Amino acid sequence: MARIEMQGLVKTYGSETVVDGIDLTIDDGELVVLLGPSGCGKTTTLRMVAGLEQITGGELRFDGEVVNHEPPDRRAVGMVFQNYALYPHMTVAGNLSFGLQSRRPRGSRRKARADERRRVQEIAELLEIDHVLDHRPKELSGGQRQRVALGRALIREPRVFLLDEPLSNLDASLRDRMRMELARLHERLPVTTVYVTHDQSEALTLADRVVVMHEGRIRQVAAPGDVYDRPADVFVAGFIGSPGMNLWPRAAAGDGDPFGDAAPGVELPRDAGGAPWSDGRAVTVGVRPEHLRLAGRHQDDLARVSCRVDVVENLGSHLLVHGSLPCGGGVVAHLQAGAGVVRDQDLVLGALPEHVHVFDTGTGERLGTVADRERIAVTV
């Protein structure tokens, strides 16, 4: 196991910067998920850690030792690729033992072979693929292939375990099962793990810490709950959650009118005045769809959103209501099934002050919630 330190990690292809100064420390045995949309640089970062991409700038250290120029085989990393990358012409046993054979010590071949066979058997039993050891990859199911890829990465007891969207090729039900199995496997073998995904449910359920990336930069590093409850900026707020947070930009506010009036239809609790963002800066207000509920027009203790319903999606357990605001913006709300909402209905939705996030429109940074404005007044 190893502690990974990335300091100002940069990757450029010609004039294009794909990873733009990543600073991140991953502790021994920690499972960190790199999460972000396609093209955000998460896979490139993982490949730099693996040694499959040259590092353009910055330093990468394993246990304090700079490994920028170490070839992949010297870094002792195990990696699972998105498409598993199993050797199609070898059996499962051949796939598992390939790495061991490549590092077979000189002399005592018989003993080395016996050790390899024992190790293959152990890892196959751990991953419950011992009954398919003589099968070729094309004879296996998606889940079995995934286990073989995991086994091949784990068999050499790597210091660092890297997973590049390992569940994205599986169907939904198998993906859920394998996600749980991966979590269990990490508990049993607590190897330092970097896991890349664009699926936030994987990130939030598996990670000790989530690293949200966008355009080659880290936007937030936090525990899964914090990424959801306290998104660092507008991008994280919109990216995390399904659907993401409703965001309504408001014009620069004057004294006594902290949120301006650029988004008519969104009213904040009456006692929100005097907040630190009333200094004239433009802010963006955000509420998660699941924090919105049906409200009365005069419930002053709630942030209220008046909208007209455009689409109602019945998802069985709840309704997903898409509405439009008088100002032209949109709103999405999770409402209870059987809420009796229909298309073209005028609705007033409300959210508790602690669920109303406020962001600086200029920088995108989160300032706090309407409820904790006093705390913000101290820190901002």
Added chain:
Amino acid sequence: MTAITAPGGTAVDAPAVPGPSPQAGPGRSPGHRLRRLKDRAVAYGLLFPAVTVFVVFFYVPAAYLVYISFFHWGVLSSATRFVGLQNFRRLFAQPLFWHSLATTGYYTLVMIPATVLLALGIALVLREAVTARRGGVWRSAVFLPHVTPVVATSIIWVWIFNPQFGLANFVLRTLHLPALGWLGSTRWALPAVMIDSLWHSLGLYVIVFLAGLANVPRELVEVAQLDGARRKRIFRRVIWPLLSPTTFFVVILATVNSWQAFSQIYAMTGGPHGGAGGPAFSTTTDSLLVYQTAFVYDHFSLAAAMAMVLFLIILLLTLVQKWISNRLVFYR
């Protein structure tokens, strides 16, 4: 899609429900049968021109070749008569026939490994060492000889192999090696032809190998690197097995081309060096012998018998290669 009527009376499209159609089964309607007949007529009509050309110019001559191999037959002769296996007996009694077979076998046995090794080597170098920007230029440069006419380039090679003024001997002399007689020597004439053939055909095989290499997933090589395998082991255990279908294809092509080698031998060994196939029959391959027997000596029946034997040899070789491929070639 099936048309159904909406409550308002308008016909709308609805997805067809899977399941047996009302017309399926033995009791199909006459309309359905007529439609099927019409479809078949169109299909056969479209196939007809291509099939006709193929039958007239390939199967009929091939069948006629088999026919005349059992007859005494000449282009202008009217005295065609059945001679049974006499043509074959005459053929097997000719030392030159066996010599041409041995020459062709030698030519093929050298050409196949040389083709595979050189083409694969060049393809690997092109893939590894040449940047994507210049890759197109290099690929074109390698492929260019293949699109030039064999006869034209063979004449250039005749100059290169000229014992007095040729580039080949100039290079040998520069390297302090003895000059060779090349096309005038019974020992070196066939190797000279092989060099020309390799130069001419390699471009195609390099492109085929490049395509094969492009189909080897990059991740497999990366996984092998992470697994600690060195370059040699990655090639031997990962790339080479995945290239086996490409290699098999190249071997088949090279075999057929070697057994059919004609133009370059005819162009390089004819003229000032005596009749084609010389000196002293050292470059007389079976294709050349068939040509000479039929069109120079006017023994069409004997040439037909020879072609029959060659056909059987190539068929046998192909079957052997197929048998080997079933064991060694890995298809994903």
